[in-house]
Amino acid sequence: MKTPIYLDYQATTPVDARVLEAMLPYFTEHFGNAASRNHPFGWKAEEAVDTAREEVAKLIGSSSKEVVFTSGSTEAINLALKGAVEMYGDSDHGKVKGRHIITSLVEHKAVLDVCKHLEKNGCDVTYLTPDKTGRVSVEQIAEAMREDTLMVALIWGNNEIGTINPIREIGALCHEKDVLFFVDGTQAVGKIPVDVYADNIDLMCLSAHKMYGPKGVGALFVRRRQPRVRLVSQIDGGGHERGMRSGTLNVPSLVGFGEACRLCRENLEKEMAHTTGLRVRLEARIRASLDEVHLNGNADHLLPGCLNLSFAYVEGESLLMGINNSLAVSSGSACTSASLEPSHVLRAMGVGDDLAHSSIRFGIGRNTTEEEVDFAADRIIETVKRLRDLSPLYEMALEGIDLSSVEWAGH
Amino acid sequence: MGVVFHLGKPHASFAHSIKAGHSERRPGTKGPRVLIILPPMNDPIYLDHAATTRVSPSVAATMMRALGDEYGNPSSRHPLGSNASASIEEARRAVASSLGTRSEGVLFTSGGTEANNLAVIGFARALRRGKPGTPSGHILIGPTEHPSIRASAASLTEEGFEVEVMQLARSDKRGSLDIVDAAARMREDTVFVAQMLVNNEYGTRYDIARLSRAIAARAPKAHLHVDAVQALGKIELDPAGLVDRAVSSSFSLSAHKIHGPKGVGALVLSNACLDAKRLPLPIIHGGGQQGDVRPGTENVPGIMGFGAAIAAATHDFEATGKALVTARKALESALTEFVPGVRVLIPWSDDQTATMAPQVVSILVPGAPSEVWLHHLEELGVYASAGSACQAKKHELSPALLALGLTSEEARRVLRFSFSSSTTAEDCTEAARRMASVSSALAHL
Numbered sequence: 001m002k003t004p005i006y007l008d009y010q011a012t013t014p015v016d017a018r019v020l021e022a023m024l025p026y027f028t029e030h031f032g033n034a035a036s037r038n039h040p041f042g043w044k045a046e047e048a049v050d051t052a053r054e055e056v057a058k059l060i061g062s063s064s065k066e067v068v069f070t071s072g073s074t075e076a077i078n079l080a081l082k083g084a085v086e087m088y089g090d091s092d093h094g095k096v097k098g099r100h101i102i103t104s105l106v107e108h109k110a111v112l113d114v115c116k117h118l119e120k121n122g123c124d125v126t127y128l129t130p131d132k133t134g135r136v137s138v139e140q141i142a143e144a145m146r147e148d149t150l151m152v153a154l155i156w157g158n159n160e161i162g163t164i165n166p167i168r169e170i171g172a173l174c175h176e177k178d179v180l181f182f183v184d185g186t187q188a189v190g191k192i193p194v195d196v197y198a199d200n201i202d203l204m205c206l207s208a209h210k211m212y213g214p215k216g217v218g219a220l221f222v223r224r225r226q227p228r229v230r231l232v233s234q235i236d237g238g239g240h241e242r243g244m245r246s247g248t249l250n251v252p253s254l255v256g257f258g259e260a261c262r263l264c265r266e267n268l269e270k271e272m273a274h275t276t277g278l279r280v281r282l283e284a285r286i287r288a289s290l291d292e293v294h295l296n297g298n299a300d301h302l303l304p305g306c307l308n309l310s311f312a313y314v315e316g317e318s319l320l321m322g323i324n325n326s327l328a329v330s331s332g333s334a335c336t337s338a339s340l341e342p343s344h345v346l347r348a349m350g351v352g353d354d355l356a357h358s359s360i361r362f363g364i365g366r367n368t369t370e371e372e373v374d375f376a377a378d379r380i381i382e383t384v385k386r387l388r389d390l391s392p393l394y395e396m397a398l399e400g401i402d403l404s405s406v407e408w409a410g411h
Numbered sequence: 412m413g414v415v416f417h418l419g420k421p422h423a424s425f426a427h428s429i430k431a432g433h434s435e436r437r438p439g440t441k442g443p444r445v446l447i448i449l450p451p452m453n454d455p456i457y458l459d460h461a462a463t464t465r466v467s468p469s470v471a472a473t474m475m476r477a478l479g480d481e482y483g484n485p486s487s488r489h490p491l492g493s494n495a496s497a498s499i500e501e502a503r504r505a506v507a508s509s510l511g512t513r514s515e516g517v518l519f520t521s522g523g524t525e526a527n528n529l530a531v532i533g534f535a536r537a538l539r540r541g542k543p544g545t546p547s548g549h550i551l552i553g554p555t556e557h558p559s560i561r562a563s564a565a566s567l568t569e570e571g572f573e574v575e576v577m578q579l580a581r582s583d584k585r586g587s588l589d590i591v592d593a594a595a596r597m598r599e600d601t602v603f604v605a606q607m608l609v610n611n612e613y614g615t616r617y618d619i620a621r622l623s624r625a626i627a628a629r630a631p632k633a634h635l636h637v638d639a640v641q642a643l644g645k646i647e648l649d650p651a652g653l654v655d656r657a658v659s660s661s662f663s664l665s666a667h668k669i670h671g672p673k674g675v676g677a678l679v680l681s682n683a684c685l686d687a688k689r690l691p692l693p694i695i696h697g698g699g700q701q702g703d704v705r706p707g708t709e710n711v712p713g714i715m716g717f718g719a720a721i722a723a724a725t726h727d728f729e730a731t732g733k734a735l736v737t738a739r740k741a742l743e744s745a746l747t748e749f750v751p752g753v754r755v756l757i758p759w760s761d762d763q764t765a766t767m768a769p770q771v772v773s774i775l776v777p778g779a780p781s782e783v784w785l786h787h788l789e790e791l792g793v794y795a796s797a798g799s800a801c802q803a804k805k806h807e808l809s810p811a812l813l814a815l816g817l818t819s820e821e822a823r824r825v826l827r828f829s830f831s832s833s834t835t836a837e838d839c840t841e842a843a844r845r846m847a848s849v850s851s852a853l854a855h856l
Contacts, residue, residue, distance in 0.1 A: 004489060011492070012484035012708065020478050027471045027672065033463035038785035039794035041457065071521030071674065074707030078695045110697025110706070117696045209708065214478060216521065216674045216710025234694065235528045236566060237559025246559060247524035248463065248667060250674025253713070320488070328489035 004328045005372045009210075009305055009365035010159050010187055011330055015256065016212035016366070022259040023214065026252035034249045035240065045251045052258025056219050059261040060185070060204065061195035068220045068244045069254060073186040074110045075235075076205035076220035079245060080182050081114045081153060083231030084203070085123060088150055088180075097180075098148025104128045104136045105348035106163075107155050111184055112344075115153070124148075133298035134163035134349045141170050151180040156188035156204075160345040160361060161297035162306025164192070171200025180229065186210055186218075190264035191303055192272065196221055202229050208253065212366060213260030217253040220244075271366060275305035278364045278373045283307055285377035290384055292397070296346055296359055305364040310346075311380075313394035314387045316357035322383035327376050330361045453792035456842045458742075460668070461611055461641060461771045461829035462796055466716070467670040473719040474672060477712035485709050486700065495711050502718025506677055509725040510662065511649040516680035518705045519714050523640040523665030525694075526678040527559040529705065530636040530661050531605060533691025535567050538602040538634060547571035548602035551593065553617070554578050555586070555811035557638055560605050577606070579814050585757050585766055586615035586815050594625035601630035607638040608653075608662075609645070612798055612811045612827055613756050613773040616646070616766055623655040634689065635660040640676075644669035644724030645731060645770050650681035659684040661691075664721075666713065670831065671720030675713035678705075731832045735769040736761075741836035742772065742828060745843030750850045752777030756815065756825070771829040773812075779856035780823045784846075787853060788826075791845040795828050 006014075026048060034049045036042025050064070057064040070076045081101070088097040103115055105127045115125045126144045130136050141152055152174050157164050167183055174181040182203040188194060189204075190211035196204055202223045209215040222244065223229045231244055238246040264271070279302075287293055292312035311319060316331055323329070331343075342356035351359070362376065388394040397403060457465075466474075477498065483491030485499055500514070507514040520526045531550075540548045550572050552564050564574045575596055580589040588606065597604075604626055609616050619637055626633050639648050639662040654660040661684055665676040678691070690704055698706035724731070739759050746753050754775040757767060776784050781797035788795060798809040812822040828842070 004491070006491065008484070008487055008489065008491075011487045012482060014480075014482040015478045023478070024471075027466035027474075028468065031463060031465040033459075033667075033673075036459060036462045036796060038782075038796055039457075039459065039789045040455075041459070041794060042462075071525070071710065072707050074697050075521070075695055077697060108697070109699060113697040113703075113706070207708075209484075214710075214712060215708055216713045235525050235559075236562035237524050237527065237557060239558070246562070247522045248665075248673055250521070250672075250713070252466075252672065253674050253710075324489060328483075328487070328491050330487060330489075 001371055001375065003326050004324070005326065005376055006328045007362045007364060007368070007372075007376055008328050008330050009363035009368075010361060011363065012209050012215065013212045013365055014367065015214055016260060016263060018263060019213055019256045019259045023252045023256040026255050030251075032251070034251055035238070045249070048251055048255050049249050052254040055258035055261040055265075056206070059194070059265045060189060060206070060221055061197055062221050063224065065242075066221055066224050068222055068241045069249060070218045070220055070245055071216055071250070072209070072218040073184070073205045073207035076218050077108075077110045077184065078114055079220055079231060079234050080203040080205060081111070081118065081151070082234055083244070084151055084180055084182070084229070085118055085121075086232035087230050089123065097150045098146075099123045100146050100149045101125045101151050101153060102128065102141060102144045102149060103153040104130055104155070106130050106134050106158055106161075106345045107153070108159055108184055108186065111153055111155070129348055130163075132350050133301075134158055134161045134296070134345065135298050135301060136165050136170075138166055138169045138173055142173055145177055145179065149177070149179050151182055153182040153184070155184040157191065157303040157306070158297070158345065159187050160343055161308040161349075162187075162303035163298040164188070164301040164303060167201065168199045174202075175200050187303060187306070190261065190268070191275075191305065193268065196223070202227065208257035208260055211260050211264050213257045214253045217250050217257045219257070272304045274366075275364045275368070278368055278370065279305060279307045279362075281370065282362060282364070282373045282377055283309070285374060286380055289381045294355060296349065296351060307362040307364070308359055309362070310351065310355040310359040311384045312355060312358065313391045313397060314358045314384055316359065318387055319358055319360065319383060322387065323379050326379045329363070331357075331359055455792045455794060456838045456845075457794045458828040458830065458834065458838070458842060459794050459796050460831040460834070461827065463667050463673065464670045464831050466672055467720065467723065469723065470671055470716045470719045474712040474716040477715050481711075485711060499709050499711060499714050502714045505718040505722045506664070506679065509648070509721045510679050511651055512679055512682055513685060516682070516685050518678045518680070518701055519709060519717075520676050520678055520705055521674055521710070522667070522676040523557075523638070523663050524559040526663035526665070526676045527557060527636075527638055528563045529678050529691055529694050530663060531560055531563040531603070532567065532694050533704075534634045534636065534661070534689070535572055535603045536570070536692045537690065538632070539570075540600055540602065543571075545571070546573065546600070548573070549598050549600045550574045551577055551596055551601060551604045553588065553606040554814040555610050555612070555615075556605060556607055557611060557640070560607070560638060561810075564605065584816075585763065586610065586613060587766055588617045588622065590618060590621050590625055593622060594629055597625060597629040597633070599630070601633045603634050603636065604630070605636045605638065607641070608648070609639075609642040609768040609771075610811060611641045611771065612809060613815065614768045614771040615757065616642070616768045618766070619653050620655070623653075623658045623660070627655040627657040631657060633658075634684070637662045639663060640665045640668055641771065642768065644721070645728075645735065645768055647725075647728055650683070654681060654683070656683060659687045659689050666717035666720055669720050669724040672713045672716040675710050675717045677717070732769065734832045734834070735830055737836050738830040738834040738839050739769040739772060742839035742843060745840040746774060746846070749843050749847035752850070752854050770831070771827060773825050773827045775817075775821055776824050776826055776853070778854040781826050783856065784826055784849075784853055787849040788846060791848065793842045793845050795826050797826060
């Protein structure tokens with residue numbers, strides 16, 4: 001067993017060997033520009049991109065014409081939100097829907113940052129507070145809807161806590177109210193069944209590197225019928241991707257993306273069973289030896305490979321330091337973990353700063369084994385026990401003292 | 412040797428029947444063309460390097476690290492993440508050192524198109540004048556800019572910017588920029604100027620230094636953006652040497668034009684730009700990476716490949732330049748010798764190296780439109796293009812060709828050949844020979 005054990009599959013995944021093998025010929029052999037119309041290098045590249053597009057479409061239940069390739073989820077989110085606001089938010093392009101957006105406080109930073117940017121540009125954004133498992137309800141959405149609501153933008157499977165939102169039901173409501181529905185599918189696609197039509201989705205972003213494909217490519221699903229969604233492009237020039245996203249296509253990586261989608265589609269059930277099994281095993285093993293372990297997330301609606309636990313009476317940094325050499329895990333999302341701010345997701349769920357700081361996200365994936373999970377659980381148990389042995393707070397708690405009733409002396 | 416026969420009145424279908432051969436003028440004859448059909452010689456000759464290039468083996472090998480064991484997300488705090496982050500910073504330094512700039516000025520993007528969009532929209536918005544509703548400022552763009560510059564500048568008119576296009580000098584046939592005219596157009600409220608360094612269709616090398624001196628004199632607060640995508644790896648790109656030191660500038664680059672991977676490029680800010688504390692406003696939001704100017708999980712393998720490619724491409728300009736000039740001259744002389752009626756739009760001249768780049772040449776062909784020529788060339792294994800790959804999809808006439816003074820009828824008969832340092836003189840001569848085998852048929856269409 002090679003250490004550190006990688007349990008950070010929500011941050012990124014290794015490229016599957018079969019994906020890499022599919023990509024290789026497109027670096028040095030079939031290296032053409034997919035926009036070159038006059039020779040076989042261009043045709044071969046275009047054909048490869050078409051195949052990849054079909055594979056992405058098959059995985060999410062769309063048609064290939066509804067798949068717009070981007071440099072990743074972040075760019076896809078920008079295109080979806082800004083592109084829709086520019087298309088429907090004012091009178092420049094005909095149909096006006098409005099400039100109100102409903103989202104939640106537990107979205108990925110990319111969605112929140114785009115929303116903040118849109119607020120500066122005259123949009124009105126409602127940020128819903130989820131329940132304490134991080135879930136947003138249909139009722140909350142219904143209540144927040146207004147005459148001028150343009151869009152609901154929600155994460156499907158949360159990247160920090162793995163909670164799955166009731167996408168299909170919210171989508172049905174959106175369609176009933178003629179509101180666009182954007183879904184951040186970055187963590188969900190390839191991990192749970194996704195069918196954009198059955199799930200009533202209008203726009204959805206996905207990313208190759210979260211599903212055993214390469215970094216640097218992603219896609220935006222843009223619905224073409226009932227309703228036909230139109231967007232104003234955000235990167236112009238050359239008119240690639242049916243005018244929605246210009247730039248020379250990243251052929252080898254798109255080939256890898258397509259192959260990654262095919263593997264996810266063909267093995268979805270098997271992998272769901274595999275990762276769910278390991279997640280349950282990990283949690284059970286930890287809980288068998290430790291008390292005061294809190295699940296951040298929704299036990300009934302959880303991504304198969306995501307387990308976020310807080311260990312009470314333990315200081316987060318010490319915990320991470322204690323396991324850093326044996327486990328590659330995250331506290332909070334990778335994109336925010338460089339700061340010591342407690343995770344905005346846990347905060348929005350009402351998790352206190354102490355518990356938020358002691359949270360660990362275990363990301364389980366395709367290559368994770370039982371042996372690794374057991375090893376990880378044992379390292380956690382060992383470290384938490386050692387830290388709690390040093391903790392006066394834990395000692396007090398064991399003695400039955402209600403810590404919230406303690407009056408702390410100032411220095 | 413194969414069959415020898417005389418060519419009478421050529422017709423189009425004939426070209427198909429000889430696709431496996433190549434043509435030669437019999438030594439000492441001036442009479443009718445003779446075609447000698449030889450055994451198939453269809454080894455592909457790729458002369459479309461301005462569209463894209465093959466990833467070099469050493470670049471691919473570098474990328475394999477990140478596509479293999481070093482797969483961490485650079486934002487992750489565990490060693491797999493910090494190793495990925497270190498690899499990115501190494502590539503950032505490689506890009507910076509090849510331009511002589513500081514590494515904090517290197518912003519990785521998904522390619523040249525995004526870098527150009529970020530420069531145009533990002534700098535224009537950052538330098539916007541006045542309040543909403545009042546004029547935002549004046550923008551000048553070159554007459555032959557890539558669609559990514561033209562389109563993003565056009566989108567700014569909706570934000571109250573006034574966009575003006577500079578023009579080529581009417582007096583010369585080499586496609587140089589009319590800098591006197593450009594200077595006259597510069598105003599006190601000019602906030603942004605975009606001018607490519609090397610033309611992607613016919614290789615003109617524009618006088619950025621002179622343009623920047625005009626900016627320093629007439630619009631010193633303006634930012635100069637240089638699309639250097641076709642220049643990278645072919646000529647030295649040093650903002651300090653190319654741009655007046657008083658002018659803040661940026662350069663856009665693309666990896667896949669220099670035997671690096673597709674899907675990665677950079678916007679490089681000059682030291683003058685950094686010293687003026689000028690940053691483009693982001694066009695993509697979220698995540699916090701790259702100082703929030705260009706967030707999103709970094710394309711680690713692509714960036715590592717870019718770093719390796721730029722280090723390889725910029726370490727020996729002299730050798731690269733010589734190889735390109737040799738290829739260029741071989742093609743031009745073989746075309747002149749074998750293919751009657753062809754006109755090189757801007758012929759290579761050894762005393763014009765300051766105003767032209769050798770790696771891309773456009774020719775005006777007689778008779779049939781470029782699409783037909785390209786079709787027949789393709790069957791003969793010669794891969795070229797008509798204008799840029801970006802335009803190829805859209806069937807629009809190239810503004811750069813029209814700016815050069817071509818009629819729209821002529822603009823439909825232009826072929827572009829482009830080289831890399833791996834292109835040999837033999838490749839070029841052979842390409843011209845193959846072209847000759849179909850030329851008399853196509854010239855009369």
